[in-house]
Amino acid sequence: MTEIHKGLAGVVVDTTAISKVNPETNSLLYRGYPVxxxxxxCTFEEVAYLLWHxxxxxxxQLAEFETLERSLRPLDAAVxxxxxxxPLTAHPMDVVRTAVSVIGAMDATLTEPGGIADPELNQKRxxxxxxxxxxxxxxxxxxxxxxxxxxxxEDLGFSANFLHMTFGDVPDLVVVxxxxxxxxxxxxxxxxxxxxxxxxxxxxxxDLYSAVTAGIGALKGPLHGGANEAVMHxxxxxxxxxxxxxxxxxxxxxxxxxxxxxHRVYKSGDSRVPTMKAALDxxxxxxxxxDLIELYDELEKQMTERKNILPNLxxxxxxxxxxxxxDTEMFTPLFVAARITGxxxxxxxxxxxxxxxxxxSEYNGPAERHVTERSL
Ligand SMILES: CC(=O)SCCNC(=O)CCNC(=O)[C@H](O)C(C)(C)COP(=O)(O)OP(=O)(O)OC[C@H]1O[C@@H](n2cnc3c(N)ncnc32)[C@H](O)[C@@H]1OP(=O)(O)O
Ligand SMILES: O=C([O-])CC(=O)C(=O)O
Numbered sequence: 001m002t003e004i005h006k007g008l009a010g011v012v013v014d015t016t017a018i019s020k021v022n023p024e025t026n027s028l029l030y031r032g033y034p035v036x037x038x039x040x041x042c043t044f045e046e047v048a049y050l051l052w053h054x055x056x057x058x059x060x061q062l063a064e065f066e067t068l069e070r071s072l073r074p075l076d077a078a079v080x081x082x083x084x085x086x087p088l089t090a091h092p093m094d095v096v097r098t099a100v101s102v103i104g105a106m107d108a109t110l111t112e113p114g115g116i117a118d119p120e121l122n123q124k125r126x127x128x129x130x131x132x133x134x135x136x137x138x139x140x141x142x143x144x145x146x147x148x149x150x151x152x153x154e155d156l157g158f159s160a161n162f163l164h165m166t167f168g169d170v171p172d173l174v175v176v177x178x179x180x181x182x183x184x185x186x187x188x189x190x191x192x193x194x195x196x197x198x199x200x201x202x203x204x205x206x207d208l209y210s211a212v213t214a215g216i217g218a219l220k221g222p223l224h225g226g227a228n229e230a231v232m233h234x235x236x237x238x239x240x241x242x243x244x245x246x247x248x249x250x251x252x253x254x255x256x257x258x259x260x261x262x263h264r265v266y267k268s269g270d271s272r273v274p275t276m277k278a279a280l281d282x283x284x285x286x287x288x289x290x291d292l293i294e295l296y297d298e299l300e301k302q303m304t305e306r307k308n309i310l311p312n313l314x315x316x317x318x319x320x321x322x323x324x325x326x327d328t329e330m331f332t333p334l335f336v337a338a339r340i341t342g343x344x345x346x347x348x349x350x351x352x353x354x355x356x357x358x359x360x361s362e363y364n365g366p367a368e369r370h371v372t373e374r375s376l
Contacts, residue, residue: 038184093216130344159177159183200214228331229331235295258303
């Protein structure tokens with residue numbers, strides 16, 4: 001019998017120069033740089049540039065990139081029209097996926113000869129989606145609150161502008177910084193499910209937008225990006241720190257997966273959690289919500305003691321986005337706005353050294369039989 005690697009667990013399917021996840025040392029490098037150093041010293045724009053180009057930008061390169069990105073932020077009228085047509089019952093991830101699809105359908109360069117796989121065109125598309133996604137997500141959050149679109153501001157960086165477009169003002173610097181850190185930490189994580197989905201689609205030589213929408217679809221599930229919003233639902237279900245024990249007894253008895261805990265690769269802690277937890281702590285102080293961190297700490301403590309399963313990045317990010325003011329269902333689209341950098345870097349890497357991704361399976365259905373032998 002062939003050895004089956006369910007969920008491709010432990011299988012190395014290709015090389016990548018974009019990031020290195022090292023569970024032995026609990027570390028994560030983007031193009032060689034520890035993610036904690038990037039979060040402490042760089043903006044998300046610089047990290048995006050690094051992921052795409054392999055090097056941090058010089059001041060001139062950064063200024064050029066920022067000018068271009070800021071000019072691409074206004075929402076395309078056709079995209080706005082389509083979003084306006086979507087019911088509020090649609091999950092915001094479906095709105096984001098649809099908006100990216102519309103942008104792709106309007107990209108006439110895709111039908112030019114060689115237009116699909118051209119590296120320069122793909123880099124332009126990546127920057128365009130990077131610039132558009134905050135506007136799309138902010139607009140969707142606002143329309144759900146019956147509020148008008150706020151136009152992007154060219155005088156603000158990525159995160160300050162994102163928050164301004166969502167809430168109508170630029171929050172305190174600690175809030176903008178915490179948000180920027182979350183974007184950096186969410187940007188890239190090697191061959192996770194959504195990146196792999198994007199690479200599978202790219203391997204067929206389909207276009208970048210098809211690969212990105214596949215990534216969005218894969219990210220939506222609660223075992224992957226959808227966990228950041230699921231964490232907030234768990235907090236709401238539990239209520240207060242004192243009730244964690246009772247809640248966990250029942251959840252574990254029912255064999256529920258506790259959202260925000262566990263990871264396919266890290267088994268002794270997610271490298272990004274301490275940095276995001278520190279950012280969450282600044283928000284707890286800013287918004288004076290010790291009750292939330294008590295609940296957070298208690299669930300983490302009991303999960304560690306009882307199951308020895310540690311939090312992943314979605315655990316501190318969920319409450320951080322809640323405190324920032326986003327509705328819970330907007331959390332995973334925020335992940336999309338960050339991971340667009342990693343996905344598009346991987347799409348470029350896949351195309352540069354492509355092989356169709358097509359694994360094998362072991363058939364375990366009925367033995368060969370024939371229609372004429374049917375008992376009627
Ligand atoms: C940014 C991200 O995408 S990070 C991931 C976000 N996802 C979540 O937070 C969802 C909750 N977590 C999970 O479902 C899982 O931990 C996953 C899907 C992330 C990883 O799954 P796997 O690699 O298949 O888990 P793994 O094989 O290590 O599981 C080992 C055992 O721990 C259990 N386990 C793992 N995570 C959890 C959890 N969060 N709650 C309860 N039990 C868990 C498994 O059920 C399994 O138990 P068993 O041996 O009795 O069957
Ligand atoms: O690596 C994974 O499997 C999931 C994850 O943490 C991420 O995509 O950020």
